[in-house]
Amino acid sequence: MxxxxxxxxxxxxxxxxxxxxxxxxxxxxxxxxxxxxxxxxxxxxxxxxxxxxxxxxxxxxxxxxxxxxxxxxxxxxxxxxxxxxxxxxxxxxxxxxxxxxxxxxxxxxxxxxxxxxxxxxxxxxxxxxxxxxxxxxxxxxxxxxxxxxxxxxxxxxxxxxxxxxxxxxxxxxxxxxxxxxxxxxxxxxxxxxxxxxxxxxxxxxxxxxxxxTDLMRRRQHTKAALAAAAAVAVSGALLVLPGDGWGPDGAAAPLYAQNPAAQAALDPAQVTKVAPAAWKTAARTDFSVWPARGTLTGDSGLLRRALAVWARPGGSVRFSATPGTPSGGPAGPPQLLYAGEVDGARIVLFYDGLRVVRYAEPKNGEGPAALDLARVDGAGGAEAEAVVLTRAAANVRYLTAPWVTKAAERDLRKPVSGTMDLGPSDGVTSPLASPAQQTGACDAWNVLQLTDSSGTRLLTDLGELTPAHLTVGRPGAPREASGAQALQTWSPYACSLATARGQGVRTVNAWEFARQTLPGGTVPASWVCTRADTWRGGRPRVLAQFLPPGAPQGAVTAQAEDVPACGAKDPQALAGVLWKSAVGNWYLLAAGSEDTASIRASGGVNGSTRGRLLTVRAEPGARAELTGTLTNGKTVGGLR
Structure with missing residues (x-):
């Protein structure tokens, strides 16, 4: 009107x-x-x-x-x-x-x-x-x-x-x-x-x-602040002035007290360096079997600065950590993954069994150092195959696992397009366009495609140290998103990945839970649920999306956080949308996953159906509450 x-x-x-x-x-x-x-x-x-x-x-x-x-x-x-x-x-x-x-x-x-x-x-x-x-x-x-x-x-x-x-x-x-x-x-x-x-x-x-707000996190931060204040009060008299510039400790904060165990963890001579071929005979392929790579693995001064900044990041250090990642220094000597010069910076990557840590300082000594931490506990397979080395302008460069045989760039929005080879050379890929800082119209979504002896998989940059693993299929039994049909499934929903930036995402699964023929049409619309699970386990982000025939990309009809829907422990989904037909009539469309026995709409729109697809005439702007009954008798509400 x-x-x-x-x-x-x-x-x-x-x-x-x-x-x-x-x-x-x-x-x-x-x-x-x-x-x-x-x-x-x-x-x-x-x-x-x-x-x-x-x-x-x-x-x-x-x-x-x-x-x-x-x-x-x-x-x-x-x-x-x-x-x-x-x-x-x-x-x-x-x-x-x-x-x-x-x-x-x-x-x-x-x-x-x-x-x-x-x-x-x-x-x-x-x-x-x-x-x-x-x-x-x-x-x-x-x-x-x-x-x-x-x-x-x-x-x-x-x-x-x-x-x-x-x-x-x-x-x-x-x-x-x-x-x-x-x-x-x-x-x-x-x-x-x-x-x-x-x-x-x-x-x-x-x-x-x-x-x-997040009560648990607030409580933890309050305790940490009180503990830090007490430590400063007790040890303030022991203050030792820091070195200047890129000296022994570089951009690290002043050293207040010396603890023998902590000092041992900061000794570059104690850093673990895995043999280049250790991964070939390892029972598990994860970060623990990555060899130390790069041209500066023997630079003890660089490693000392990186370890000191990790333990005591100074005020000038640009610091970031994915949600849920502990920010303290190493408990013991960490494992060295990489030390070298890339894109005008000296980069060091460590792994301590729980976190991957990236230290970067400008090669010319002008500008602040950077420290990034990412939680990776339990990582294996695709989740331990790539870490961000550098970001320059709109590009990102990765260090890949030693068992990766090929790296390529692919546009997820264009499933039938080809790929661009990225190397890698000694594990370092060529730069590829990153969607992490993409603004405006979403015309492309470039992802990293990695191949090893077990197959091919896709990873996407969401602005963090480790990329997120993309999968498709029913929760509990997802498969890789690199096949032709999987690429077709992801293509209309690639741009919705932007909502998961900076959330500490581990994997994102796209599940087509229903197809629905629209009034007056013959080609069915698609209902897809995308679920982004995090490294910390909680606070997954769930989106229900609707794709009418001929539409270039899906429309988000519902979004929720920290819910079991579309997950392995509760593989069910129910969502609805107001839709306008070609002749101008408005309908409430709703769909549930295959275990949905019936759907009922109430409130601004009233109707019900036996089965998992509902179509009811509605007025523009109407609001409805959806209730579904599963085949086991359990009642579920619609995502909203």
Whole structure:
């Protein structure tokens, strides 16, 4: 349904708005302005941070000081009492401008502090504030908005929520500093108009639910902070000034006390170096049988600096660790995997039985050192076949296991395309394009294809030290994603891997749990569940995705964290979506896995079916609750 616009008014000259006018408009329309900011901000911020940011940007929308400020003419179709109010037009413009700036990539110290997100205070410690959850329609819309550029997302919201005509949208975007407002409006037009969904509680950043943060992690961090404070207080008198520059300990923090066992772990002469052919006779192929490779394995100075920074990373060190990875130094002498020069940096890789550790320092001595830790306990097979050596621009270079015979680059979005050979040379691959920092349109998703004597497998870079292993098939019995049919299965869902970046992901499995013939059609749609399991065991990320016939990529209809669905211990799935047919009719479609005996929809849509496929006529924007009954009598809810 197209929005109804009031008759246009004659154009007027730009007016001035004073602080009192703007403040009155801000107070009167605060919930709407916060909703505008929330919808325009990128979904990658996360719901909690997005809420806080939306409130922060809205509250900063008043003119500075007591002087008047110029405002673009009020736009026709601006909505009821807000239409013609210069105060509202001004604060809306400020909110749009701030949201667009917040969406731009950071530029380090040059980025305006005014738009730092989120502000330190006010802050509710120990709580997460999130809007109420919506239905499949809201999830699908949020997914579509996340794929738009910042200006296009702003254009869509101004058109759908503010009811501005196209010319009015262009004027607001121009005033907000958008370089090409015409292109932004054109891009936004590619997303169907779901104006009713924009007013959903899902996007109301003023009606919030309070939820606790990670209680276990918070408790652990509190204990660690208290222990660290006590250690500093007791041993402060033993402070020894550090060496300078790239001296004996390089970028390591000051040494407060000496412990014989700890000192032994930091002795480069004690580092374990596995023989080059040890893996050939080993009972298990994992990191413990990787030989020490690289041209600097005998550089004791480099190894000493790497070990010292691992044990005591200084304030200048760029540090990262995958979620759930212990960050302390080595308990004993670690195993050396690599030491050499790659892409203008000296790189050292260690393994201590629990973690892979990467140390990097600039070859010319200019710039900070970097330390990255990744948990890899229990890794074997594909999970122990590659580690990131370097990242340069948009490329990544890997060190592969000694039993890997071939490495290649493949575009997961194009399953029938060929591969590009990456070597490797002494285990080091040529650089390949990484999707880890990919922004904008997802036209490609490049993965690492490795081959050894047991077969071929796919790994994908998710921005961490170890790549994630891709599989397909029913949970509990997955198979490699490198075959022709498996590549066809993954292709429409490759871009959804972006939601798992930085989560410490170990494996991602794609499971087609149902096919459903649509009303008026003959070619079935596909229902797929992708589950990203982590190295720490808990907090898996599950997405239900729907692929209509002819669609280039799947649409996320539901997402959940830390649930058993689609996993080996509970291999079942149930999901639904609102779908519009070619003749304009709306339906609720739902599908369950093969052990689903019946499905019932209630709430905004009512219907039921015996079997695992449900099709019910519905109204646009309707919200429904799904309940499934399994063949064993167990009741399950739909993913949401």
């Amino acid at each position: 197209q929005p109804q616009h009031v008759a246009p008014r004659p154009p007027s000259r730009s007016r001035l708005v004073n602080v009192k006018q703007a403040e009155a408009a801000l107070v009167e329309h605060y919930p709407r302005l916060v909703r505008l900011a929330y919808l325009m901000l990128p979904s990658g911020l996360g719901r909690d941070r997005r809420v806080l940011t939306a409130h922060a940007l809205t509250q900063r929308a008043l003119p500075r000081g007591r002087a008047s400020a110029p405002v673009i003419p009020a736009q026709s179709g601006g909505g009821e009492a807000r239409d013609g109010d210069p105060g509202y037009s001004f604060v809306r413009l400020q909110v749009v401008r701030a949201a667009l700036r917040a969406d731009r990539p950071g530029t380090g110290a040059r980025r305006s502090k005014r738009f730092s997100l989120p502000p330190l205070l006010p802050r509710v410690w120990g709580l997460r504030l999130v809007p109420r959850s919506g239905g499949a329609g809201e999830l699908a819309l949020d997914q579509q908005l996340s794929e738009l550029s910042g200006p296009a997302r702003a254009a869509y919201v101004l058109r759908g929520l503010e009811r501005l005509p196209e010319d009015g949208v262009r004027k607001v975007l121009t005033a907000a500093g958008v370089a090409d407002p015409v292109a932004a409006v054109r891009e936004a037009a590619g997303v169907p108009a779901y104006d009713a969904l924009l007013g959903s509680p899902e996007f109301d950043a003023c009606a919030l639910r309070a939820r606790p």
